[in-house]
Amino acid sequence: MQKRKILNVAMIGYGFMGRAHSNAFRQVNSFFESPYELRLNTICGRDEAKLRKMAGEWGWERSMTDWQTVVDLPEIDAVDICTPNHLHEPIAVAAARAGKMVLCEKPLANSVAAAEHMAKAAQHVPSLVWFNYRRVPAVRFARQLAEEGRLGRVYHYRGLYLQSWGIHPQDPAAWRFHPEQAGSGVMGDLLSHSLDLAVWLNGPIRKLCSQVHTLAEGRKVDDAVTVLAEFMNGSIGTFEASRFATGNQNRNCFEINGSDGAIEFNLERMNHLHFNDLRHEPETQGRREILVTGPGHPYVDRFWPPGHIIGYEHTFIATLYDFLTAVAKGVRFRPDFCDGVDVQRLLEAVSVSSAQRIWMDLDQTVMLQPT
Amino acid sequence: MQKRKILNVAMIGYGFMGRAHSNAFRQVNSFFESPYELRLNTICGRDEAKLRKMAGEWGWERSMTDWQTVVDLPEIDAVDICTPNHLHEPIAVAAARAGKMVLCEKPLANSVAAAEHMAKAAQHVPSLVWFNYRRVPAVRFARQLAEEGRLGRVYHYRGLYLQSWGIHPQDPAAWRFHPEQAGSGVMGDLLSHSLDLAVWLNGPIRKLCSQVHTLAEGRKVDDAVTVLAEFMNGSIGTFEASRFATGNQNRNCFEINGSDGAIEFNLERMNHLHFNDLRHEPETQGRREILVTGPGHPYVDRFWPPGHIIGYEHTFIATLYDFLTAVAKGVRFRPDFCDGVDVQRLLEAVSVSSAQRIWMDLDQTVMLQPT
Amino acid sequence: MQKRKILNVAMIGYGFMGRAHSNAFRQVNSFFESPYELRLNTICGRDEAKLRKMAGEWGWERSMTDWQTVVDLPEIDAVDICTPNHLHEPIAVAAARAGKMVLCEKPLANSVAAAEHMAKAAQHVPSLVWFNYRRVPAVRFARQLAEEGRLGRVYHYRGLYLQSWGIHPQDPAAWRFHPEQAGSGVMGDLLSHSLDLAVWLNGPIRKLCSQVHTLAEGRKVDDAVTVLAEFMNGSIGTFEASRFATGNQNRNCFEINGSDGAIEFNLERMNHLHFNDLRHEPETQGRREILVTGPGHPYVDRFWPPGHIIGYEHTFIATLYDFLTAVAKGVRFRPDFCDGVDVQRLLEAVSVSSAQRIWMDLDQTVMLQPT
């Protein structure tokens, strides 16, 4: 192994996502041979005690409490943002202007304007938005099947992201329930993932109509949203995201029905992909439960031998690896901030459609085509 | 067993549904002790050779080719209609006016006006619309759990009816593809079932917005439809019906998420109901796969011992038994033609919503409340 | 439809199996065009009231209480036996000697000697033993895949028949718990089915070692049995049958692992077959859930359209149809009494192996090869 260039990382934020990101920075080179040696240089947040604990657990070399200072530190090469949503914009813009690579949690921002501001600021630095589910091996394999034409012409797409913790009373101080901080409820938190996957797997959406609900008494952000959509390729779509879908924990699932094949995925069983190959003799056609742990499946040869399943955190590791590789090669990484803007536009259309009870036609000229 | 009153049945139509109905008439008293002795008096249709074959297979005593003559025969007590949809109205009205009980395949009619005409004509005779899936034991058990309050407050309802045979080229002469005969494609054929179940299980729908599609080149009826809905009880709903949902054969499924329990059902596994009881200790909560073959489940003690599954045709047998019992007791049977009208109104709203790209507010004053 | 020969049937016994058989006699010509017109001539048993009820429900023309008289009635063409097991032998022998076709519930007898006696008596008349699960469409399709070489060389076979009702206190008068009447507990009742399927699907067994248990205090028949086996084709097998396998209702399941394909079946989901085709590209290999309702699947085109599932009773209907067809053609029907003898020998070997704690080598020279 030749000597690798060192990449100094600063992470702003230290919650659940901070742990998942820390793990990725720490582990990526255990599983992959990335082009960089990563140094967990600085972790930044407001609570010094929590920062020190996180630093100790994950190996961050230093903790600081002022993000503005951090993004300007000359030794920092990459800034990773996992703060409440409303801080994404100022941090990302400052980091990008300071010439750092910028990695940011989803949703990219709380408005299209903010997202566009970020994308513009980051146009000369590598950027990443953590739509990590694109790198679930089973999801990546689904995309591969679609790219190979194994689905034929797609007729239907259904994307559901169903959780149930919203029915429990919540800490009113939690930022996820503050519209100013979170921007939205399930729209930014869950629907954004479903829309990103849909566009990535099935192409741009050209029309949508939606209904946004707040089911909990007195809550200020949305708890559930349903969407009808039509894709550019003529297929019909439906989306649901909810924190009130009792009986479901983390069911980020999709089904795609095409003329030559059909696919189903469910994040609660993220090592499996269901595939129905319609080109096969009719008698033995059926929903195949493929255990996507190799051989021949994306990423997994870097993890464990076939049959040994991986967990949630590996989606971050694989995302980071692909990002580092793209950066070293000087090619565009996807999903970057421009992809984040696209999702933001869809979220805004969902919001307007529901408020005005109208169908929205999306201006595809500004929508970036997925690779 | 005391001597039972004889009920002479005439059936108009002899296709797939004719077989399912014949089986029910023939078998109901093998499994249930209904109040009537059924006589399969007359089968009626246009093709004499096919009629004779059907009569021989199922034990119809006589075959005739003119339905008008049949509905006026004095000895006939009940007229069962399984013709193409456009004939439901004239036959049902004539039969009702002749004082016969009337049983009719779904959808009740091809328009709200026709359905209302039928319901009015049948207001003094017992009527039935064959929404047979209400009597799947697992579905009936789902309703029982809902009635017992086991679901608590309902937040979400999703009803899908997914088939895939639409992608194959069809016999252009088949009545199901003629708008004049079928009235519609999946709307009447599949969505009607989903809407009937939804209203029965979760109460009236107060708003909806939909998109209706014809995916096959040159086809004159709809192949797929998607719907957003809101129920009177405040829950949100989505519906999809399609003949292009490849990978699915006959997936008439629903999921209901309530504050105290969640339910999932799929007709392709119609002997199972999935139930998640949220009143239970959290650690052992999970999606229970209940094999609804008894003991303690609706209908099934009349079929086979626990663990021995039943097939599709038993839904017709149980429906018929409940109808005969209600008739003998002089009480209203559900779903009757009034319920059929309700579904027809929903279908019409779906159609208008899609054509005009608007949300429809349903006038609930005319909507009959489910029992 | 040409005029068919009439076949007068007498059925001895009227329990659960009596209902399933009655249904088959009554319905076979509704679904299939069998070569015979069946007349449900006589039902025979000891309890006159129950007989009359059964006769009324299922259309038996006459009821009688003395089986010896019945089997000698000149007009009877076929005698069907669904009595307690110990009566199989005398009735079958008498019926066969009277020249009747003989159909008998499984297990064929309570000893190899009795079974051989029956087979010898029946060697000049058509005979049938009701191993009805051979005619589950999914099981028949599994056999077809095996015959076509789709499994390659078989390595493993596991047959389980798991029920749980044994843990409940039983009516001590029930014949199933009397060794003299039932012969055994789960061995004859459940394991016999598993062994018949195993031999039919994977060929003769050449060695076995077993353990037979009575788990309920004071019960006189076996409640559970486990078996290690080796097949003539070199594959290894295990079997379990139990009435104490809590959590299972009627899980008659098997798994076959071969060099080119693997299969799983479970009677509780009898319309599905799981197939793993190993000749396929490795990346998309997986356990396919095939809904065996056509097109192209055995029997089901006679029942309902694809996607409409069938229930337990159709296995009897399909068995009867195949029997009648074989009789009309003058060819051997399988499983006949000789197949019943084979299973009886295996059951006896299981019994001896457990009692003596030894492996049993089965004399294959007397074992009849499956077709």
Added chain:
Amino acid sequence: MQKRKILNVAMIGYGFMGRAHSNAFRQVNSFFESPYELRLNTICGRDEAKLRKMAGEWGWERSMTDWQTVVDLPEIDAVDICTPNHLHEPIAVAAARAGKMVLCEKPLANSVAAAEHMAKAAQHVPSLVWFNYRRVPAVRFARQLAEEGRLGRVYHYRGLYLQSWGIHPQDPAAWRFHPEQAGSGVMGDLLSHSLDLAVWLNGPIRKLCSQVHTLAEGRKVDDAVTVLAEFMNGSIGTFEASRFATGNQNRNCFEINGSDGAIEFNLERMNHLHFNDLRHEPETQGRREILVTGPGHPYVDRFWPPGHIIGYEHTFIATLYDFLTAVAKGVRFRPDFCDGVDVQRLLEAVSVSSAQRIWMDLDQTVMLQPT
């Protein structure tokens, strides 16, 4: 966080297990607050290039090629062994004699004598055998349910460990196929896991009878083994382990049927446990699919929020955490080398039973009782 005592670890071996162990040493304090600070001091093996690569990937500070030197290094506190099986004994004995804690891959040894030798040598130092599946959260939760009496009296236990890679031609040089190095094939590799879990979950085995097979032409170790067993608690058991169970990748599964509850687990879906609670009302009893990711489930609150699944490697992390905690408290860790000896005795009984075609009665006086 107070200052923790440093624990210097040496690992002998660097294959697949070396990666899984390295990950555990590296990550345990990111997820748990263990009492020790772990230092990945030395990795030892024969191939210097591979060692250096492993050291770089996982953070080992030093690599050495002579294990005897390593186990005697004064600074080393704990020796972890993941070499081919035949080296377990000499390394463990030397390390224990040098006063080090000893952690060893399963199976503990290639004979009872060797295992006993190791256990005796390690009697004054903490020892661990890597039966990591005891710490799958779902398996640990199964044990908890059993301990709480939720299963009642157990009737049946079935343990299967099914893989399929054995059908592919293997590198003849691989140590797993050398009897001298591996000791056995699936017996030590797979059956050992199943037996350890069975004894841990259901108590000691008192009798067994088995059949051991080599299915691949010319292979020198066993490819498949089947076992009948009887537990001390009176329940009946069956076991199968195979590398020829095509269609299965890594199906380490068990089913336990008790009077009050039944359980099913499958490693391929290791985040789920199926539980059937028979104390519940009969109508809603069913196989619950519990997603064992919290709240209230073992270990998982240290990993990710509820609904975010974990992968294979976390079983090693949780095992290591429990070991370190036990060491710090001075209490016995389970499974230790004595547990490893118990499994070895069972494996030897399996081997003898098959060779001599006899049932083996296990001398329970020497069998250590599980906690």
